[in-house]
Amino acid sequence: MNCQEFELIVVDLVRGDVTDSALGTLCWAHAANCARCADRLLEQEKLSAGIEALATHTEHVRAPERIEGLLRAEFRKQQAAVNRESIAAPHIQNLPRRVRDATSRLAWAMAAAVVLVPLVAILVAKWGRTPAVTQMVQTPSTQQTTAKQAPDAQNKTTQQTASRAGSKSQAAPKSTLRSAPHKPTGGDTDSKAPRKPVSNRYPTDEVATNFFALPYGSGLTLDDGWALVRVSLPRSALETFGAPPANDKAPTDRVTAEVLLGEDGLARAIRFVR
Amino acid sequence: MELFRPRKEIPLERRKGIAHGHTMTNLASASENDLLARIKAGDEEAFIQLYRNRQGAILRFALQMCGSRSVAEDVTQEVFLALIREAGNFDPARGSLSSYLYGMARNMVLDHLSRARQDVPIADAEAAEGPSGRAGLVAPSDPLGDLTRGEGMEALRKAILALPPHYREVVVLCDLNEMDYARAAGILGCAVGTVRSRLHRARELILKKLCARGPAGEGVGNLNPARCAL
Numbered sequence: 001m002n003c004q005e006f007e008l009i010v011v012d013l014v015r016g017d018v019t020d021s022a023l024g025t026l027c028w029a030h031a032a033n034c035a036r037c038a039d040r041l042l043e044q045e046k047l048s049a050g051i052e053a054l055a056t057h058t059e060h061v062r063a064p065e066r067i068e069g070l071l072r073a074e075f076r077k078q079q080a081a082v083n084r085e086s087i088a089a090p091h092i093q094n095l096p097r098r099v100r101d102a103t104s105r106l107a108w109a110m111a112a113a114v115v116l117v118p119l120v121a122i123l124v125a126k127w128g129r130t131p132a133v134t135q136m137v138q139t140p141s142t143q144q145t146t147a148k149q150a151p152d153a154q155n156k157t158t159q160q161t162a163s164r165a166g167s168k169s170q171a172a173p174k175s176t177l178r179s180a181p182h183k184p185t186g187g188d189t190d191s192k193a194p195r196k197p198v199s200n201r202y203p204t205d206e207v208a209t210n211f212f213a214l215p216y217g218s219g220l221t222l223d224d225g226w227a228l229v230r231v232s233l234p235r236s237a238l239e240t241f242g243a244p245p246a247n248d249k250a251p252t253d254r255v256t257a258e259v260l261l262g263e264d265g266l267a268r269a270i271r272f273v274r
Numbered sequence: 275m276e277l278f279r280p281r282k283e284i285p286l287e288r289r290k291g292i293a294h295g296h297t298m299t300n301l302a303s304a305s306e307n308d309l310l311a312r313i314k315a316g317d318e319e320a321f322i323q324l325y326r327n328r329q330g331a332i333l334r335f336a337l338q339m340c341g342s343r344s345v346a347e348d349v350t351q352e353v354f355l356a357l358i359r360e361a362g363n364f365d366p367a368r369g370s371l372s373s374y375l376y377g378m379a380r381n382m383v384l385d386h387l388s389r390a391r392q393d394v395p396i397a398d399a400e401a402a403e404g405p406s407g408r409a410g411l412v413a414p415s416d417p418l419g420d421l422t423r424g425e426g427m428e429a430l431r432k433a434i435l436a437l438p439p440h441y442r443e444v445v446v447l448c449d450l451n452e453m454d455y456a457r458a459a460g461i462l463g464c465a466v467g468t469v470r471s472r473l474h475r476a477r478e479l480i481l482k483k484l485c486a487r488g489p490a491g492e493g494v495g496n497l498n499p500a501r502c503a504l
Contacts, residue, residue: 011474015448017455043481050421050430051449057427058450061337063329067351071325071358072318078358079316 001030006037014044211260211269212241224263230273233257238272306371313361325354328372331451332379338446339383340390341435349382369460376461380443387439421484433483441476448473 009018009027018024031041235253260269301309301323309327312320332353336346356378357364364374420426434445447458448469455473459466 008474011477012470044477046421047430047477047481048449050427051445053421053423054427054431054434055450055452058334058337061330061334063333063347063350067329067347067354068322068325070351071354072322074355075318075321075358079318082316 001026003030003034003037006030006034007040010037010040010044014041014048207274208258209272211271213269214267222260222262222268226263226268227261229259229261231257231259241272307366310361310364310366310371313357321358324357324371328375329354331372332375335376335446335451336379336383338434338450339380339439339442340386341431345383345386349379349386352382353378373457373461376447377463380461384439429484430480433480436483437476437479441472441479444469444472445476445480449477 006027009023012018013024013027018027031038232254233256235255237257238255256273258271258273259267262268301312301319304312304320304323306324306327309320309324313324329350333346333350336349337343340346340349353375357375364371421430434442434450437445443462444458447453447461448455453461455466455469459469462469
């Protein structure tokens with residue numbers, strides 16, 4: 001053994017961690033023959049003796065009684081809380097902690113869903129409507145009119161597509177439509193939102209003009225669906241369709257009209273109702 | 275005439291004693307795992323027994339690591355409070371309860387040490403004291419002469435406290451608390467070889483500090499302890 005090897009093992013030797021007796025014998029033999037390593041061994045032994053004395057000095061250190069009292073009180077408090085929980089939900093307490101945590105998270109998620117879903121539904125219902133739209137109706141007479149009375153040559157395309165849309169859905173909505181644009185895909189609307197029949201809500205003695213095709217609506221089809229939207233317009237809008245100028249004395253008068261909208265939301269035709 | 279006598283309320287402690295029967299007398303000899311199982315079941319006396327068994331070691335460890343009695347007491351209290359709150363989280367398969375408690379104490383002490391960085395390190399404090407201050411700490415002729423008594427022991431304690439925390443903790447665990455390398459490695463979360471090499475290095479640093487502060491070592495701050503004149 002040389003000094004370098006002795007240096008590596010001297011601490012273990014002093015601590016008694018050298019379990020190989022042959023190695024231990026070699027170390028002691030080297031220290032007996034090397035003054036420098038003997039000094040190293042001696043100083044490590046002195047250090048170990050000092051550390052041992054220090055350890056003995058602090059051996060009987062104990063925490064004060066107040067800590068035990070405080071811990072006892074905390075333990076009782078904790079147990080009381082656990083007991084309260086187990087009384088509130090005894091079956092939960094028998095489950096493993098991981099399952100309990102998952103159950104707790106699920107319960108919170110469900111509670112949040114119960115609160116949020118109606119809130120979102122209300123917001124969607126409120127903001128989903130177009131402010132300009134006063135009502136969207138499709139009366140029996142309207143449907144007939146759509147099929148029969150869109151007569152003009154200009155209006156021909158509109159008439160055909162409207163008829164097609166009507167025929168596409170056998171149970172085409174005969175009551176109020178929910179929103180525009182609307183795709184008349186059967187009687188879902190009727191079944192989900194049973195409403196008062198339109199005939200009861202709007203006077204049947206209404207008089208309506210023919211449909212006037214709107215210039216930017218011509219050429220577009222109504223293959224994907226359509227909707228009839230009742231709107232309120234200023235009387236001056238009639239001038240566009242050849243009516244005499246609005247009376248200056250009643251410039252704010254408004255007229256009721258029905259606009260035929262395609263699935264894309266663009267107006268195809270308009271008619272006036274009184 | 276009183277036909278029905280109201281039943282006396284049995285105190286909670288007595289009821290627990292009845293419920294556990296013979297356990298009250300056997301707590302002192304119960305293993306740590308038994309105690310822990312009873313603690314999880316809400317047995318207060320089992321907790322107190324565990325606290326009494328272990329608080330001394332935890333307090334000593336914290337005291338030797340940070341050198342402050344009040345901090346050590348706070349750490350001990352916090353360790354057992356954490357045990358009350360998190361007893362369910364302890365997994366015996368991952369290590370002994372003792373190691374778990376030491377591990378918590380170690381984390382708290384290291385937190386404290388990192389917060390208390392503004393404290394003046396012992397070497398600087400001594401430099402401020404000047405040569406007269408040093409002379410009072412160690413034997414005048416031989417810095418390693420008698421570390422087992424009075425000033426020598428105090429100098430040794432300060433030298434240990436002046437070690438960087440990762441060296442100090444191996445000295446505290448392996449030397450002051452006489453743990454083997456494997457157990458210390460389990461508490462510190464490192465390899466046995468790392469613990470061993472840190473302990474060697476830490477002891478060298480202690481010797482260097484002790485030799486440097488004696489009159490013979492004045493002005494030889496980089497003295498190699500291997501050549502320290504004894």
